[in-house]
Amino acid sequence: MIETKSTPIIQLQKVDKFFGEFQALKNVNLEVHKGQKVVVCGPSGSGKSTMIHCINRLEKHDNGRIVVAGIELNDSLKNIDAVRSEIGMVFQQFNLFPHLKVIDNLMLAPRLVRKVKKAEARKIAMTYLERVHIPEQAEKYPIQLSGGQQQRVAIARALCMNPEIMLFDEPTSALDPEMISEVLDVMVELAKEGMTMICVTHEMGFARSVADLMVFMDEGEIVESAVPDDFFANPKSERTKLFLSQILSH
Amino acid sequence: MYVVVGWLDEFLWGALVVLQIFMVGMTMAVIWGLLGAAAKLSKIPVFSVLASVYTTVFRAVPELLVLLIFYFGSAITLTAIAKLINPDIQFVDIPPFWAGSFAISLIIGAYAAETFRGAFQGVDPGQIKAARSLGMSATHTFFYVRLPQMWRLALPGFGNHMLSMMKDTALISVIGVEEILYTAEIATSITMQPFTMYMVVAIIYLVFTTVIMAIIQVLEKTANRHLESV
Ligand SMILES: Nc1ncnc2c1ncn2[C@@H]1O[C@H](COP(=O)(O)OP(=O)(O)OP(=O)(O)O)[C@@H](O)[C@H]1O
Ligand SMILES: [Mg+2]
DSSP states (O other), X not given: OOGGGSOOSEEEEEEEEEETTEEEEEEEEEEEOTTOEEEEEOOTTSSHHHHHHHHTTSSOOSEEEEEETTEEOSTTOSOHHHHHTTEEEXXXXXXXXXXXXXXXXXXXXXXXXXXXXXXXXXXXXHHHHHHTTOGGGTTSOGGGSOHHHHHHHHHHHHHTTOOSEEEEESTTTTSOHHHHHHHHHHHHHHHXXXXXXXEEOOOHHHHHHHOSEEEEEETTEEEEEEOHHHHHHOOOSHXXXXXXXXXXXX | OHHHHTTHHHHHHHHHHHHHHHHHHHHHHHHHHHHHHHHHHOSSHHHHHHHHHHHHHHHHSOHHHHHHHHHHHHHHHHHHHHHHHOTTOOOOOOOHHHHHHHHHHHHXXXXXXXXXXXXXXXXXXXXXXXXXXXXXXXHXXXXXXXXXXXXXXXXXXXXXXXXXXXXXXXXXGGGTOOSHHHHHHHHHHHHOOHHHHHHHHHHHHHHHHHHHHHHHHHHHHHHTGGGSOO
């Protein structure tokens, strides 16, 4: 890819993050280029969610720099909402708005943030519901859908803002096993269309098939990052080896 | 029962006064409740401490006492001030209707503050994160995501506050507001039929509270519509 030589769309330099005394991120460095897919894994509490949250400033980092799409995230940044609207985010618990129908979940942000007209917003919403293969669920409330369907709605909701980047935080961990593949399939399709993605996941099959870069985190640090072939075949760190043996054994 | 007929007009007017006190008091109580909840949730210590003092005191002191202290306290203060200006003035008070509505609104507001705060915190923080991640502003997030779910969470408690408010209107007769209990007292002193007169008052309150309960039930059904699967 030629584009990998250009400036990265996401750049983290020496990022630290503290919760009180506790340091959740330690000197994290990461570069993601447009169209790249990065898969992040690591044990519970290793700082994966914290890192993702710092990228759209749901959490503020304490030291270092974070630059997203050419915009530095710091306190002098006037319009964080504008930056956030370029970054789609999908959560483990779906986080759909339960008081709104599926279609209204999708239309809310485009209408409020992008000031899209109602009819136009509905059209966009239906387009993305078709992309995630559930246009027939548009008029239902989230609770009436299965977990896999809810997560696909959540992906569609993020896509309705037409983001440059998609962040996934363990999107399949809360799902029953039989629903995992329907969500991963949608993510693979998205990856093939060239979306820039950071996915926190332990679905290693998915990682092997789409990742350009594997990142392993432990205790707030990026311990190892490598292309998937190297990462799985020759992990360098003992911690990575141990983690992979645990996760691949079941 | 025949004696009641002669007092029907007075009771109807009294009932109207009860409704007025209820409306005015409830409106003010919602305002105190929202302010109190906001102050309690505030990160500024002065506000949260003040709010705690308010909700503690007004829930701890008997309601009749709050009413009496507020009415006579304000009257004594006003009279003292008025006497400075014109020594001939004997007594100045806040009109009992307003003093009474205000006092019970403070009591119900203290309970409502707790209810509203609980409802605010009851909305799943994940949804707030989701809204912010979509680029929605804090204001939009509050009005389109938090508030619509807050009122569902607040409804059961709020329904109880409406019932309390309705019943507390009966207290205001002690400071001379001419509502139904006051009417019953006057009527009793003339007809010597306390049981009948107080039964009339009870029935009027029963009608009001039944209507309130019915309204709450409808609202709760509406609010929970989206949570019924299929
Ligand atoms: N708001 C917070 N306040 C205090 N500590 C926090 C907060 N958020 C996260 N932490 C701590 O920071 C550490 C990293 O948390 P994080 O959620 O980023 O881990 P994770 O890698 O996503 O783990 P998991 O796989 O369980 O989701 C954990 O020890 C967690 O307890
Ligand atoms: Mg996490």
